[in-house]
Amino acid sequence: MSFQDVFGTAPDGSWRAPGRVNLIGEHTDYNDGLVLPIALPNRILVTAARRDDGRIAVASSGHPGVVEFAIDELAPGSVGDWAAYPAGAAWILRESGYPIGGANLLVDSDLPSGAGLSSSAALLCATSVALLGLRDIEVDPAEVARLAQKAENQYVGAPVGLMDQMASMCCTAGHALFFDIRAMATDQIPFDPPADDLALLVVDVKAPHRHVDGEYAARRQSCEQAAAELGVPALRSIAFEDLDDALARLTDDVVRRRVRHVVTEIRRVEDAVTLMRAGKLREVGPLFTASHASLRDDFEITVPELDVAVDTALAAGALGARMTGGGFGGCIIALVEAAAAEPVLAAIEKAFAEHGFSAPAALNAPPSAGASRVS
Numbered sequence: 001m002s003f004q005d006v007f008g009t010a011p012d013g014s015w016r017a018p019g020r021v022n023l024i025g026e027h028t029d030y031n032d033g034l035v036l037p038i039a040l041p042n043r044i045l046v047t048a049a050r051r052d053d054g055r056i057a058v059a060s061s062g063h064p065g066v067v068e069f070a071i072d073e074l075a076p077g078s079v080g081d082w083a084a085y086p087a088g089a090a091w092i093l094r095e096s097g098y099p100i101g102g103a104n105l106l107v108d109s110d111l112p113s114g115a116g117l118s119s120s121a122a123l124l125c126a127t128s129v130a131l132l133g134l135r136d137i138e139v140d141p142a143e144v145a146r147l148a149q150k151a152e153n154q155y156v157g158a159p160v161g162l163m164d165q166m167a168s169m170c171c172t173a174g175h176a177l178f179f180d181i182r183a184m185a186t187d188q189i190p191f192d193p194p195a196d197d198l199a200l201l202v203v204d205v206k207a208p209h210r211h212v213d214g215e216y217a218a219r220r221q222s223c224e225q226a227a228a229e230l231g232v233p234a235l236r237s238i239a240f241e242d243l244d245d246a247l248a249r250l251t252d253d254v255v256r257r258r259v260r261h262v263v264t265e266i267r268r269v270e271d272a273v274t275l276m277r278a279g280k281l282r283e284v285g286p287l288f289t290a291s292h293a294s295l296r297d298d299f300e301i302t303v304p305e306l307d308v309a310v311d312t313a314l315a316a317g318a319l320g321a322r323m324t325g326g327g328f329g330g331c332i333i334a335l336v337e338a339a340a341a342e343p344v345l346a347a348i349e350k351a352f353a354e355h356g357f358s359a360p361a362a363l364n365a366p367p368s369a370g371a372s373r374v375s
């Protein structure tokens, strides 16, 4: 589907924004914690042309039809379904006083949707940079990320954190983005597996999502309850060295395990960053594996497909592996010697067939760049 076919004119430019995986630091974001995402080579591409009537028309090669709306009339919920994302991006830019104007937008994607790779944030970010770029409005990437999060929260109605949008906007090739949520500070950490004869595999386990929203809310609630019981604003305030004391002060065993995950996971992010800075990428593997065990046993957000994929990757020689994302489905990542990538994948495919699971889908994921103008 070409832009000319859909809109009858030539485009003025195109902008891309990538999906992401979080290397480690799972479910610490809403505890003011630490996360370490990379951007994927897979991205959402928005090809765009200005129009001067204050209206935006959007089409996506993944969806039938064209959706059109007036920028002035946008209000949370006024546009539904997938077009809520581009509409939400336009709404928050207007609300924030940026002088965007009408546009025709064509969305194209090689990023799986709904697989936990953050196609929603990529779509918001790609639309935002396209609408800004069409009018030559320069905005700091972190600010675009913040606005995209607001759009997802307030326009689409999804209570997401800021990691996905920050990764899509601020990652750089060959690096992971160390994002300290309490400090709102970022740092680019060298992480380039191919340069070290390694590969980072991302495997979509294609598990049907089960009770995800309710379970996510329950985990958040446990963490908030624990922070209140411990008299701290968020679990980030519990130092790793004080973990045993904190656990002894909690009454509920489930809450205790949730806390242990968050506090140890934050420590694992710090350890991973230290190792990456020292160029010891292979030593990061065991941290991935420990993170998975914590998510499985203490946070209880894995499903059999995730556990089988991780266990099989490790048995086939991966240096480390873990689920990534919200849990209950989505993807695993595995750090492997480059030469082991194919055998590890083959082992996972075989194990999935033996368990009667859906066939998994793999992506090779060299850490890639954040959003940019393409043409």
Ligand code: ADP
Residues within 6 Å of the ligand: 044, 060, 061, 062, 063, 081, 082, 083, 085, 107, 108, 109, 112, 113, 114, 115, 116, 117, 118, 119, 120, 121, 123
């Ligand atoms: P994830 O962010 O993990 O991919 P979400 O459920 O948060 O999953 O976001 C997926 C939604 O984003 C889709 O249901 C759709 O509304 C929108 N989306 C993603 N990719 C596209 C696309 N190429 N075209 C149109 N909408 C898309």
Ligand code: MG
Residues within 6 Å of the ligand: 118, 119, 120, 121
């Ligand atoms: Mg999403």
